[in-house]
Amino acid sequence: MNKILDKVDSPKQLKQLSLIQLNKLAGEIRELIIRTIAENGGHLAPSLGVVELTLALHTVFDCPEDKFIWDVGHQSYVHKILTGRRDAFSTIRTQGGLSGFPKRSESPYDSFGTGHSSTSISAALGMAIARDLSKKNNYVVAVIGDGSMTGGQAFEALNHAGDLGKHLIVILNDNEMSIDKNVGALSEYLSTMRTAPTYNKVKHDLEFLLKKIPTIGESVAKVVERLKDSLRFLLVPGELFEELGFKYVGPIDGHNIELMREVLEKAKTMQGPILIHTLTRKGKGYLPAECESDKFHGVGPFCIETGEIIKKTTNKPTYTSVFSKVLIELAKENKNIVAITAAMPEGTGLKKFGEIYPDRFLDVGIAEQHAVTVAAGLACEGKQPIIALYSTFAQRAYDQILHDVCLQKLPVVFALDRAGIVGEDGPTHHGVFDYSYLRHIPNLTIMAPKDENELKDMLATAFSLRTPVVIRYPRGNGLGVEVKTEYQHIPVGMSEEISIGSDVMFLAVGAMVDSCVEAVNLLKEKNVSAGVINARFIKPLDERMIEVLAKTVKYIVTIEDNMLAGGFGSAVLEALNEREFCDTKVLRLGYPDKFIEQGKRENLLELYKLTPAHIAARTYAFIRNIEVR
Ligand SMILES: Cc1ncc(C[n+]2csc(CCOP(=O)(O)OP(=O)(O)O)c2C)c(N)n1
Ligand SMILES: CC(=O)[C@@H](O)[C@H](O)COP(=O)(O)O
């Protein structure tokens, strides 16, 4: 059967379609998204929830002249399909394929690149200011979820936009969910608007009245209908947004294309900044995703018929699950431990902690900066807060880590999950910068475990130090080593000697230690004697060990799952330079000075020559002074 979607190569064709056709198209788009994400994995539930909203936007506005900014951008799949990327959609999130987020270099329809949340209103305001300076007359629309609205930057932007009074449309897509259940007073406020008695009651009364008077003249009926319509704009004030200088419109059913179009057309004619509050259902149109939108927020490949996630066959636990268990155990004894998440209880492994110790668990919403300073406050009063953040999102809180925690030497533990390459989420999400942006902060101890058992020991060590500590560990499974029941406290700044080589020594950190152990065996086959030191600490470095190495071997190879610039290898070079060990030759392996693309972790490690085989080959070439291809 001919599909409408097959004929939609750009938003222009959408404008020719009837309402019936648009609704049929919505179904076809859902089918394509479900089929593709079942194969590739991706952000299924967020995109399924905005099909009608996206269709309405593209039929009312003229993108790319009019600008759409998708907050986080994980809901932009429909927009991608409608803007010339339908055929390439099968490549989404694969290496070399479409990005899972809006990307300016991918399409002129992607007005602004996103991935981290709560930036859309700021970017939209910048575009609106630029438009007015250039005397253009295009529209600017930001689409932001109720979860992303909890981020501080969104409030900063509302504050500024409300003051400037530029024409700007903000669509608040309220599905009552962040990844997990949305939290906070704003979320409560939005619920009160969803059930606002004024609008619903008056609408109901009017409908009742219309039905009661069968003889009512047609013209009067029309007036009453129009009145009923305009109630949408009048009766639910959305005081919070109104007070900030926005005109509030809503709440509107975001799955009703006709209504959405009507409201958007109206918003075009209004003055100043407008906030349209739409209600949608996350995962709409695919029952498993509607019922468990958290599980289908960002999902791996799954079976469409049953909704079951296709599990990788491994019994190695993830670092996250080990972190979760160990923290629960430590908190049993240590009643001062308070765990904090910024809207990611499931992803960081803190959900169970929250169920067991609800009084000592805080979900602050998407508010990494606030999370860190709340922790600082807790620490001032004798608590031992731990904040579990993804490495990439901790970037948001650099100043709070430096100024609020480290400067005051407060005992806050940072558990940085998803460090290193994360995979298909790509450059917006790889956690490859943390050594570089944290290493220079005084008073901070930074550790990275070589396996899940060491993660356990590092956690116990971190709480015993009573100073600021970062532990960073990768996405995915550990090595499958035994996680021992007893805890071993690790002396600060002490590395671990795994093996000794007389030709070359690997100085490795975190997840790269195991790769070096394998590389040592490969080098042995080439008659090269190599050994491995597990650095464990990026800061303070084990300087005594570095001194011994410099005196005993001519070649050192540092290896890290981080950018080379300012990372672990740089720290080793600095230490050698300070001690004037100028004869030691150092090869630094890590990521070059570019943003790392999306792709499977194993493929990216291959591409950046960080697999055991590549490490061995590069080391061999280095010590034999030959070119490596
Ligand atoms: C700064 C930052 N912190 C955390 C995240 C992880 N994250 C991605 S989407 C999301 C929830 C967003 O909820 P909402 O905006 O309501 O969109 P929905 O998924 O409900 O459509 C979170 C916490 C992020 N992308 N950026
Ligand atoms: C869009 C976003 O930021 C999150 O949904 C992220 O993709 C989650 O990553 P994990 O799959 O590693 O939890």
Ligand SMILES: [Mg+2]
């Ligand atoms: Mg939401």
